[in-house]
């Protein structure tokens with residue numbers, strides 16, 4: 001599988017649109033990997049995780065191919081992860097194509113309620129004719145295209161999920177926007193083989209962040225995955241969903257996290273799993 005990080009920022013992105021903190025000002029000045037769109041990944045060009053307010057700019061910047069995208073997974077309904085109104089741009093008359101691929105959308109109950117509300121109140125009920133809509137439930141594995149996906153509970157908000165995604169024996173854990181994983185998620189992961197992991201690290205220095213991962217959570221999670229036999233010491237561990245509140249630009253954060261064997265993702269980073 002090829003993982004493309006389309007965005008690696010938290011809810012406000014970096015720079016925050018009107019934020020004048022030193023980090024956001026420095027990000028405006030230096031650009032590059034310091035700029036973080038809202039968090040999302042695209043797998044093999046086919047499987048999108050989260051539909052953010054930045055999807056248009058992500059698709060243009062990172063050359064998302066229109067004919068490849070087949071499946072959209074939503075982690076939870078918060079606005080930086082799921083903007084249902086963007087779906088209208090995926091179907092006619094906003095999308096003109098001789099052979100449009102059919103899209104399948106998988107999300108939990110709360111996100112699907114948000115989608116229904118948008119369609120009903122904005123006159124978009126015709127979307128139902130173009131997009132297959134499927135409800136995800138924790139621990140219930142689904143198969144879509146070449147992928148086998150198991151949603152697992154996250155400690156973030158009611159109904160939030162992380163995803164264990166397998167294709168041809170290779171396994172990626174999309175584990176951002178959770179606090180330290182709940183114990184029933186750990187029970188499920190025990191003994192599974194995972195080749196690559198993406199975790200949140202919203203504010204690395206946070207000491208009280210039950211709903212987001214901190215640096216300490218990332219290190220503890222990595223250690224426990226290793227102790228459970230899920231990963232080898234060489235497994236790729238990425239952090240994403242990074243907030244300006246941590247106050248660190250890409251290079252500083254990279255230096256700090258590399259001591260733990262953790263890679264700081266940036267917008268546009270690709271990784272083979």
Ligand SMILES: [Zn+2]
Pocket residue numbers: 010011078080081177241
């Ligand atoms: Zn988030």
Ligand SMILES: [Zn+2]
Pocket residue numbers: 015016019020021022023024025244245
């Ligand atoms: Zn800021």
Ligand SMILES: [Zn+2]
Pocket residue numbers: 076078081156157177
């Ligand atoms: Zn959230």
